[in-house]
Amino acid sequence: MLSKALLAVLAALHIAVLFAGFFAPYDSHQQYREFSYAPPTPVHWIDSGGRLHLRPFVYRLVPKPEFAGYEEDRTRLFPLCFFCRTSGGDSLHLFEVSGPAHLFLAGTDAYGRDVLSRLLFGGRISLASGLLGAFIAVALGTAIGAIAGYYGKWLDESAMALAEIFLSVPWLYLLLVVRALLPPHIESGSIFVLLVAVLGVVGWARPARLVRGLVLSLKRRVYVTAARGFGASGFYLLRRHILPGAGPVIATQLAWYVPQFMLAEVTLSFFGLGVSEPAPSWGNMLAALQRAYVLQSCWWLFAPAIVIVLVFAGYRQIFARYAPGAPEL
C-alpha cells in the first residue's frame, strides 16, 4: 500500500517537473522583492464573514512594519483561477491568481521568488542530472564491462585495474576533484552538460564491474557455445544473447543510481560548485538554509529537502521491488 503510494508520488513528481511551466504559477526568475521570505500563502474557502466559497481564494499579503512579517488584507478576496492564462503572458497555468495578490504556495526566498515554481523548474535540473548521469554512467560501464568480460585477457585486466583505481577514491571526492579541474564559474547552459558528463565519467566503474561479472557467467551458457558452433561472431553473441540476459540486472542498477546521481548534483550545487544563481536547482535552494536566521524562521525553504526524500524513497522502492536483498556497496 505504502509502496504504491510512493511510486505514485514519484510518477507525479516527474510529470510535474516535466510540465513545470504548466504546474508552476510563476517563472523561476521572477522576483517580488517586497515579498522577500514570505511564508506560504494560506488558501481559504470560508471568508471573514463566514460564507463558504466554492472556489478557493487568497488574500493580498501586506508587509508588516519593520520587517516583522506579513499579514493578510481581508478586505478583498482573490479567487484562484484554474487553467488560466496570465494576463499578458501566453502560457497556460494550472492555477494562479490575478491582480495585486500572489499565490506563493510554498512561500518565497530571499529575492521574493516563488519557491514552488523554483522547486518545479529546479527539479528539471536535478532530476535530469540524476536520470542522464545514471544513464551515461551505466551505459559506459556496461560497454566497458561487456567488452572486458567477453573478450577477456589483457582487455579485461586493464579495464578492471582502471575500474579499481577509480573505485579506490571515495566517489564524492572523485566527483569534487574532477569538478575542480573545470573552471569555478560556468554559465548555466554548459554547466548542466558538463555536470552530467562528469557524473558519467566518475560513475562508470561500479556498473562495469557488475556487468563484467554477469557477462563472464552468461558467456558459459550452453546456448552461447551452441551459437558459436554455428558461426556466430562475438558481436552477435553480445547483442542477441549476453546483453539481453544482463538487461534486467542493469535496469535495476539504474534505479539505484538515479537518486545517487541526483544527490550528487544537489550536493555540488549546495556547495556552490554546481548550478549557480539565478538558475534554480534543489541544491542551491537548500544552500539558503545555511544562514542561521533563515534556518530558524523560514521553514518553508525546506521544501527541496522533502522532495529529495520523496524521490529517494520512490526510486529505492523501485529497486527493492526488482532486486530484493542487500545492494552492492
Place this chain on the structure above:
Amino acid sequence: MPFLLRRLLRSLALLIGVSFLSFLLLDLAPGDYFDTMLLNPQISPATVAAIRSQYGLNRPLPQEYWSWIRSIGRGDWGYSLAYNLPAAPLIWQRARYTLLLSGTATALAWIAALALGIWSSARPHSWIAALVRTLEALLMAIPELVLALSLLLIAVWSGIAPAAGASSSISALQPRSLLDLARHLLLPCLSLALGLLPLLLLHVRSSMRQALDSPFVNAARAYGIRPARLLFRHALPVAANPLISLFGLSIGLLMSSSLVTETVFSWPGIGSLMVTAILDRDFFVVVDCTLLAAIFLLAGNFLADLLLFLQDPRVRAS
C-alpha cells in the same frame, strides 16, 4: 600467506595508480596555479620560482612524478595557497578532527546496527523488529545532506547544542575544554551516525537472516539447542563473514564519509577543507585531501581482507 601478500601488493599497486592519477590531475589543472600565487603581493616572485623548481614542475613528466612522490614521502605535501602555509600540517590538523567525528559516529552506528539488527533477527515478529525495519527504510530514504540540515534546524530551534564549529573559542582548532568539544561534537556526530546506520542495519539483518535460515542452523535447532546459544555460537560467526568485510570498509571510509556533515556543521575537518579549497582554487590541498581519503580507503579494503583471512578458514585454505 601468499593470499595476504597478493592482497597487499595489489593495494600498493592501486595506491601507486591513485597517486599517479592525482599527480596527473595536478598537472592538468587549467592555468598554472602558480600564476595565481604570483598575484598575491605577499609572496615574492623568487619564492614562487623556488617552489616551482622545488616541486620539479619544470622537468619532464616522469621526473616530476618521482620528485612529487619523494616529497610526499618526506612529509612535504605541497603548499596551500589560500592559507599561505605548507599543506601537510594543515591537513593533519584537520584530519584529526575528521577522525574524531567519523570515528565516533562510525562506532555509534555499528553498535546500534549490531544491537538492533541482531535483536530484530532473533525476534522477527516483534514490534522491535517492525520498528527497526521502519527506521531502516526511513533513514535509507533521507540523504546525508537533508539529515544534517534537519539536525541543524533542531539545534538552532532548541539550543540544545551548538550548531557550528568545533569549539566556542575564537580559534576553531583550539577547543576551550573537552566538554566544549563534546558539546560541539554531539550534533554532527549524531547526524553522521544516523546517515551511516541504515546501510549497516540492512547488511546486519540480511546476513543474520541468511545465517539463521541456513541448513546447519536449522539442524542445530532440531537438536533442541537453546535459542540464545544458537544465536551467538552458531549463527553469529557465520553472519560475521560479510560483516567483517563491511567493517573494514567502514574503517576505510573514516576519512571520507563525513564530508557533507562537516560542511553543514562547519566542523573543521578534511571534508570542509576540501570544499573550500576547491572554491579557492587551492589545488595542492584538493589533491592532498583526495589522496589521503584514497589511502584510507585502500587501507580499509586491505584491512577487510586481513580480517576475513583471520576469521574464515575457507579463505585461508585457498
Place this chain on the structure above:
Amino acid sequence: MSSPPLLSVQGLHKSYRSPKRPFHAPAVLPALIDITLQLASHSTLVLVGRSGSGKSTLARCIARLEAADSGAVFFAGRNLMHLHPRELKPIRRELQIVFQHSATAINPLFTALEAVAEPLDVQQIGHRRERRERALEAIETVGLPRAWAHRSSLEFSGGERQRLALARALILEPRLLILDEALSGLDRVTQNRISDLLHALQQQRSLAYLFITHDLQLASRVGRELAVMEHGRIVESGPVAAILAQPQSDAAAALVRAIPQLPGTSPSLTA
C-alpha cells in the same frame, strides 16, 4: 569402404596449462593424447568413457570450439586445424554439435521458433519467411507439434528442449552431428525415443553421428562401432557386441560392469 571417411582425426593432442603464478611452476594437464579415429558418412561412432576421460574435449576440438595443440582433423577432405576462423563459417554448416544440459541449451528469452531458426539467422540463409518455414519443419521433424513453435523455451521439458536443440542442429543440414552426452540426464523412455528418432533421421538424410556417452547400454542402442576413452587416450575400439562380450581394456571392463542388471540375468543390451 572405398570412399574416404567423412571425418578423420589423426594424432590429436591437447593439454591445459594452469595460469602462471609467481613462485609456482605452471601445471600441465594433458586432456587428449594422440587421438586417432575415423568416421564414415552415413554411420555412427560411439565414444564412451568415464567422466573426465576427455570425451567432451575431443568433441570441442573437432568442432573447433577449442584449439588443439597438435594433430589434424580432416573433415570432408580439409584439415580443420589450419583453417582461418572466417573460412570456418561455411564449414560450420556441415558440422554441428548438440550439448548436454538441456536446461541452458536454449536461451530462455527466445521462443522455440527463434531458437531453432537461429543458425539460419547467423549464417544469413534465405529470407525471413523461408527461415520460419524451415524452422517449423525442423520442429516437426523432431516430433514436436508446430503449434508449440511460439511458446517460450522455458515451457518445454528437458527432453523436449533437447529435441529443439537437435532441430536447431539439423536445420543447417549438416553432414556430421556430434552429440556430446546429449541424452544424459533424460529418463530412459525419452532417451529411447530420441535415439529412435536419430536412427530414422540417419536413414532419411545422409548423416553421420559421433555419439558421446558414459552409458554403455545407451551406446549399444545408438550405434555399432565403439571407441573407449580413458585418461585422454583411446584404449580400445571395435564393434559394440565384441567389446561388451570381451572387454580387453580395464576401462571397458569397468564400463561393462557398470551396466545395471537384474539379479539372475546377465548383462544384456536393450532390445
